[in-house]
Amino acid sequence: MDYNKRLDGRDFDELRPMEAKAGVIKKADGSAYFRMGNTVAYAAVYGPREMFPKFQQDPKKGVLRCNYNMMPFSGAGDRVRPGPSRRSKEISAVTEKALSAVVDLSDSPNAVVDVYIEFPQTDAGSRCCGINAAAIALADAGIPMRDIVAAVAVGHAGNKICVDLNYEEEHLPDYVEGLDDKDVADIPVAIVPSTGEISLLQMDGIIPKETLIKALHKAKAALMQVNEVQRNALREKFAAVADEENGENIENVENGFEEN
């Protein structure tokens, strides 16, 4: 038997409901909130600021440093121990690479741009959700970038390519009985939307090569939608900022008239 109807009723090409907001953390230079289904990420950007420890400074350009962290209560099962783990360190590193593809820090030698990505709640696909939030936050902070990177996990489960897997689909054989193909492949992908180039690619599971290529094409199509949500979040924030500034200007002019 194949996996014919998705557990949450989505089409196989359909993303989970997304929600994005820019500028959610006041202390940060840039920040964002990104939700994909039940996975929720916050990202905060600080910098460019002086890099510590000093030996990590690069005199030619600034360094992008990402930190992926699950809050202790964000896992579906047991409590997640706070602090870095081998898993979170690896994800931080691949996140850094996915975003560095478009970030240009050549004007900030010896500096670091810190990106903190935190998850209050996760339901699979957290690294992708985190990258989506981080890309908005970097743009919000005004970091020079060629594009806004977008990410999603595609998967191969029950002989079907599924876009944006949730937790149950990542463990499909535990939830659907009688599958012929019990191998689940999970493939997080990030792309640079304007060029279609891939900046993050990982894969766990067993999958034929042709299927993988098909899955990547599906990911690319889905990522255009993700990118639209990211762009809208920035548009919304800066439209609100512009309104506020215009409002103030009008007020000032009026006050000016009164004084005259």
Place this chain on the structure above:
Amino acid sequence: MMIDQEARKHLRESLAKGIRYDGRKKDEFRNIEIITGFIGTAEGSAHVKCGETEVIAGVKMSLEKPFPDTPDQGILMVGAELLPMSNPKYEGGPPDATAIELARVIDRGIRESKSLDNKRLCIKAGEKVWTINVDISPLNDDGNLIDVGSIAAVAAILNARFPFVENDKVDYKQKTTEKVPINRIPIAVTVLKVGNAIIVDPTELEEQALDARLTVTTIDDGRLCSIQKGGVGTLSIEEIDKMIDLAVHKGHEIRKLIKQE
């Protein structure tokens, strides 16, 4: 934002005249908003906003072996981290003294209130008891993390429902209707002494100008269950008397807010 000598002096002079930069009275809290039960993966959760300070607290429960000296009692633990996301002054890595104090002061306030009926958390003496982990994650730190964190922790505990248990295995997907057996609401209120002024709910800037602070945790009947003094300045008995009165009074107001949730 780091404060320099001149800014500190100006802030202290203003407070001496009873002026706070955000227009509040000295004994006035910023507006507090509490949202609960919005994190699906946690057994209980709370999002508390106090002015621009914002924290999330989540409760996770698990079945564990009890401590050998209390074989028939469940365990409550409160943890807090100073996430570098919440303020540029925090760095990653192991918690420093500030982070440890924050977690321990909140933990002690709740623990010492004796509000939790630990024995009802026992499944089988010496073998299985419930462990309740409350974790506090600040999103944006604009001062007074102890009080805001403590409000969030208590609100998350009140919001929590036990998960389903089958054959000694916890099924986190299903929640029961059973609440945490808690019969009092401990509230921590931190009162600051800045020069001769006594204030509550400091912003980050005000915190940096303090001489001394006193965190007083009170229970419903106005009795005290935990106190922590911070800062290098000294306090007279008269000052402590006044500060505790204020903490009790403010504690009552905040308790009402939490009960409404």
